[in-house]
Amino acid sequence: MSISHTLLALLEHGPCHGYDLKQAFDARFGHDRPLHYGQVYSTLARLLKHGLVEVDLVEPGAGPERKRYAITTAGVTDVEKWLAQPERPESYLQSTLFTKVVVALLTGRDAAGVLDVQRAAHLEAMRELTRRKTAGDLADALICDYAIFHLEADLRWLEMTTARLGRLGQEIRS
Amino acid sequence: MTPLMSARGLIKTYGATVALDSVDLDIQAGEILAVMGPSGSGKSTLMHCLAGVVRADSGQVRYGETELTTASDARLSALRRREFGFVFQFGRLVPELLCLENVALPLRMEGVRRREAERRAAGWLERLDVADCAGKRPGQISGGQGQRVAIARALVTEPRIVFADEPTGALDSLNGELVMRLLTRCAAEAGMAVVLVTHEPAVAAYSHREVVVRDGRIRTGTGVSR
Numbered sequence: 114m115s116i117s118h119t120l121l122a123l124l125e126h127g128p129c130h131g132y133d134l135k136q137a138f139d140a141r142f143g144h145d146r147p148l149h150y151g152q153v154y155s156t157l158a159r160l161l162k163h164g165l166v167e168v169d170l171v172e173p174g175a176g177p178e179r180k181r182y183a184i185t186t187a188g189v190t191d192v193e194k195w196l197a198q199p200e201r202p203e204s205y206l207q208s209t210l211f212t213k214v215v216v217a218l219l220t221g222r223d224a225a226g227v228l229d230v231q232r233a234a235h236l237e238a239m240r241e242l243t244r245r246k247t248a249g250d251l252a253d254a255l256i257c258d259y260a261i262f263h264l265e266a267d268l269r270w271l272e273m274t275t276a277r278l279g280r281l282g283q284e285i286r287s
Numbered sequence: 288m289t290p291l292m293s294a295r296g297l298i299k300t301y302g303a304t305v306a307l308d309s310v311d312l313d314i315q316a317g318e319i320l321a322v323m324g325p326s327g328s329g330k331s332t333l334m335h336c337l338a339g340v341v342r343a344d345s346g347q348v349r350y351g352e353t354e355l356t357t358a359s360d361a362r363l364s365a366l367r368r369r370e371f372g373f374v375f376q377f378g379r380l381v382p383e384l385l386c387l388e389n390v391a392l393p394l395r396m397e398g399v400r401r402r403e404a405e406r407r408a409a410g411w412l413e414r415l416d417v418a419d420c421a422g423k424r425p426g427q428i429s430g431g432q433g434q435r436v437a438i439a440r441a442l443v444t445e446p447r448i449v450f451a452d453e454p455t456g457a458l459d460s461l462n463g464e465l466v467m468r469l470l471t472r473c474a475a476e477a478g479m480a481v482v483l484v485t486h487e488p489a490v491a492a493y494s495h496r497e498v499v500v501r502d503g504r505i506r507t508g509t510g511v512s513r
């Protein structure tokens with residue numbers, strides 16, 4: 114995730130101090146990994162240097178926590194460009210799982226067993242995410258669903274591969 | 288803990304097809320058990336044998352004092368009416384009856400008076416968040432609503448075990464999620480066990496544990512029954 118774009122977008126929502134910015138980020142996006150203050154201030158310093166944010170208010174006293182930051186026009190354009198740019202679809206070619214299955218077949222081990230153990234681990238992870246989702250709010254549900262659907266894709270692959278093990282074994286050993 | 292239901296060495300064949308090949312399975316009171324596996328693997332056959340809908344060729348299914356494989360038809364049908372609840376992929380509601388009457392039907396068949404049956408039916412429609420469907424016929428409501436009405440009908444007799452065969456199979460993800468949330472919540476509150484047949488992992492993820500059926504045999508499973 115692009116932390117700088119996300120912080121910038123939070124500033125577009127309204128000017129704020131570094132401390133409040135961290136709180137806002139953590140509340141919305143920091144479910145698993147809250148930001149460090151250091152990250153927030155170093156990112157703000159970089160955005161400031163590139164003219165994407167400006168300091169719109171300085172309270173008396175010293176230290177970075179006295180400054181209030183606001184997004185600039187260039188900053189707004191930057192957020193807009195980021196949103197319009199699609200993310201690169203990940204392709205997970207040549208996963209470890211594929212390698213394990215082939216190795217099991219090559220060495221005459223129980224490849225179905227390898228797939229079964231993985232399937233069970235995936236389902237256990239989905240179960241945990243489903244519990245989190247059921248107990249949480251709508252934002253939790255969206256985050257958990259994202260992970261659930263990715264695990265589901267893996268499980269479909271595991272199921273297909275299980276169904277094709279016989280043929281795969283023949284091809285590999287021939 | 289003594290299991291609520293216990294199956295040993297179940298075998299069921301259809302002609303040359305071995306639908307179940309020596310299956311052992313325990314169901315604990317109040318647990319949600321997912322039965323997974325590819326289509327044609329024997330999930331529905333297993334469920335039907337457990338629920339006393341189909342008799343296995345050999346093996347035992349013990350439920351309390353009853354041995355299902357040798358019980359009389361009358362005893363089996365009484366169990367299915369009083370102790371077990373059923374949910375199918377398509378609601379199978381009676382199209383001529385109002386949803387309220389559909390849900391009250393299992394109670395009416397048990398001799399509960401109309402007013403009392405409909406009062407209890409209305410309570411379950413409420414719990415499944417479809418109280419507004421009470422006065423409509425099945426043809427007038429959506430698939431997701433119909434499935435929740437069907438669940439209300441399955442739970443209205445407060446069975447010990449709910450057998451659900453692909454209950455979200457005809458629903459989109461959002462409605463499937465809603466159905467699973469409500470089904471699992473209601474079952475937990477009422478202490479019912481659920482045997483949830485599904486090939487969808489996202490649906491099985493609502494269970495406490497799962498077994499996988501492949502070619503009529505149980506392969507592996509994880510999770511712990513509560």
Ligand SMILES: Nc1ncnc2c1ncn2[C@@H]1O[C@H](COP(=O)(O)OP(=O)(O)O)[C@@H](O)[C@H]1O
Nearest residue numbers: 301304306324325326327328329330331332333
């Ligand atoms: N009533 C029946 N008559 C003949 N064959 C059946 C019958 N019911 C199931 N089968 C066969 O038994 C096997 C298991 O079916 P089923 O239990 O319905 O699988 P699943 O529910 O996992 O899709 C399949 O090969 C199916 O064709």
Ligand SMILES: [Mg+2]
Nearest residue numbers: 330331332452
């Ligand atoms: Mg089936």
